[in-house]
Amino acid sequence: MEAVLAKYENQINVFSEYLEDLPDTDEPVWILGECYDVKTGKSELLSDVRSRLWFTYRKKFSPIGGTGPSSDTGWGCMLRCGQMILAQALVCRHLGREWRWVAEGTQPVEYQRILHCFLDRKDSCYSIHQMAQMGVGEGKSVGEWYGPNTVAQVLKKLALFDDWNSLAVYVSMDNTVVIEDISKCLGTMLYILAAPCPLSHFHATSQHPLDWRPLLLLIPLRMGINDINPVYIQALKECFKMPQSCGVLGGKPNLAYYFIGFVDDELIYLDPHTTQLAVDSETGSTVDDQSYHCQRNPRRMKITSLDPSVALGFFCKSEEDFDSWCNLVQQEILKKRNLRMFELVEKHPSHWPPFITPTKPEVQTTGAGGSTVLIT
Template structure:
């Protein structure tokens, strides 16, 4: 469900459906794309429908074998984390201009992305993997996760996704360090190709956590198309940059509102994780002084692809930079539109690693071959409290 909300902590619902947008000349901004409600409503709706919407699920296999089989009441921030990561993967593999069409056979890369988020223990970014990885961050399975924990979980799980080769950088102390990001993104990129099996396409007609459905058709059965090789640069890992923000205690400080709008206008925008404690939302844009967000607080049945044949005052802002040139452009935009024009900055951007910080060591995948959650423990928490930060994603 897509919702509009005022720029305030208490998330007052303005409209439950995008079709009820006000008749206005103000542009609607969705993750770096601008639309006119009067003349471009169909294009706006197509864009929003192409964003992956993950919600609470029930009746999935118990997490860890004996844990919860539903995430209602505690998994909203995890679902928001899945949405912001899915947006980065869509941009990486399909491009920001790609649109989902209900009557069309979806690209193999799109189907692969959906399978990464199935509610099962062997899916790379499943609720199972995220919940168990969070144990290393000091959170019990079934406990509500704040945005800091989710950011660290995404950073670690991405190390095991050789297909996407995504570099997830979580900034420290509201400071983005250009030198550290380039060091992390210039690590050797492994060449990989994504396949589901020797000759088997994913199950036809499978409905996944996004709510989108893979439809059956004879062409798919006769000639399943392989997923294309990665087109990423050989010397740059695509970057998901997550920036924690502190924008107010009970309400967003008005001084930050224009800067937040500028972030949504950037083509690298990947959305915002936020809301209020124990009630998380994924913000994807704005119109005038209302935020537009996807709400994970709807419980749907989990998909069992083995038998079904259908498959806060806390915020993180995220940005996705597919290439080094893309990242350099983002840095220039931040300098011109946010840092130079604002007396009180949401975050800092510096060229060199601060001398008083510990040395930066890019994260690497452990030698042990596993799905990740069973062996990784946290040794580098960046934040002391989930209650102190908002998170901005680029």
């Protein structure tokens, strides 16, 4: 089995066409809303990238469901990317976008608690175990490969069980973000004040501002048929420039990557296709976190090689963040593009099925491991 896994990873590296050395360029490098100059700020850029939590394939964890797989090599890459985009939201939630990881340094208590949420244990709220079994409710068997939209739906459901982070997760449908539906996710009432020309300017305000909960927006999109339509490329770049950017889930067919930025016509990403041993840590103990940070140069690929099926991620910690995001979308996505990547509207479309406010799904305990699965 070890030989098979090694051969599989070698094939991944051959076909991924990654570029590791950062280019010597005058073009700005954008990483999750932060802009860098490679020639003068390379160390700061690399520190930023290495501070992102990096989740990869793992092996020798407790079997999923008690009798299922004990490694996710070959099938869990999109789930790992989903963990990364959510972890970025939680880091911004508790530590701030400016926080940086220092190898061998003392980490904040909140950082250790965030990391515990993702450990490969059946009782960690965003573990590979929980994600794989919650995916059963989305029609995915344990061990089956996921797409960006399915992972987004799984994260939305798992967040309902996470009282500590109190995160609202909204997943758009039909390329449309609906303010009215987001307000239901938040449990507060958002209004959009528009200028006389409809949708010419957004300003969101809540009836009960103290009720605001940190919001993770996930926007699944299909930006072409077989390849990304070039008309969307500039809009995609603009998303990485937004301070609220949490990255993008995507990749190539059956190869998932977590995209965190771009330089010129290349996307920068974290690659989950490395199998590491599962970290054995008791709840509440300090985690050896060296393997959760990618300490090599970030990988890159041509934007034109991107599979058109993606999910955009944005994190709005406050109502002001959301207001700013709405305005940026209006200015950079809606007004400047002939073919819009997605829409932002105030009211739930009348021809859509009614929006159902997310609630905790029914769960039952099953399997030798006592893990939870969704009852459909």
